[in-house]
Amino acid sequence: MSHKVSVIIEKDEHGYYAFCPELEGCHSQGDSYEEVVANIREAIELYLETLTDEEISESLSKEILNTTIEVKVA
Numbered sequence: 001m002s003h004k005v006s007v008i009i010e011k012d013e014h015g016y017y018a019f020c021p022e023l024e025g026c027h028s029q030g031d032s033y034e035e036v037v038a039n040i041r042e043a044i045e046l047y048l049e050t051l052t053d054e055e056i057s058e059s060l061s062k063e064i065l066n067t068t069i070e071v072k073v074a
Helices: 033-049 053-060
Strands: 008-012 015-019 027-030
Touching: 008 033, 015 033, 027 033
Parallel strands: none
Antiparallel strands: 008 015, 015 027
16 A cells, blocks of 8 residues: 655755654655655655554644745844
């Protein structure tokens, strides 16, 4: 069975960092975008293997909202 999950990917001077907001503590990193996507996919799959069906359903039913806002900087 497949599920869609939210993944946040950040880039800094050390590479890429990714985490899944629905799954607390589920994160990974990589030197390239492709590597971090592969790594977070594996981390999510391994994380889900540790959960019961009920826990998976509860975790993946969380609504994650993402937006961009404009802020003023003094």
